[in-house]
Amino acid sequence: MAADIDIDDEQGDEPRWLSPEERAAWLAVTAFATKLPGALDTQLQRDAGLSFFEYMVLAVLSEQEDWTLQMSDIAQGASASLSRLSHTATRLENKGYLIRTRCPGAGRRTNATLTQAGYDKVVESAPGHVETVRRLFIDAVTPEQLIAIRDGGRAVLRQIDAKDFYTDVALGLRD
8 A cells, every 4th residue: 555655755755955054055156157257257347348258168168288179078168059159150250259160071070260360369368357356356265265165166067067177177187
């Protein structure tokens, strides 16, 4: 009989509600994750005429030895869809900041390569962006809090996708 079955609460019968401390931490993280990119976007739009995502695409390319990456690698590294990246790449191409070329071989792979104008734009935009990152984030926390945020962020990202090589690279866990 079904009535004789003892359902253990630990197996999910009752939600594991957040404690007041857990809820406060969760709400702070969601506000942080929502508001910081918007603030960075506002500064970059105002000072450089770039969105935060456009800047990140250019910055990722500028860090490559040959200023080139496959579009799929950029999308994965930026946690963006190929569609979003493609629209952004079109805007950046129209501004003369990057070019796209087909990868040799089979498949529909495409490379994005930073142009000299794109590199110059990143170099010009970086000081204001870094100052904003410093003012809104780095200087707002203690060195101990910064380490805790880093470590906590790494742990959460590993829960989301433990096999994400690009996340590991961005976090400095792999070369």
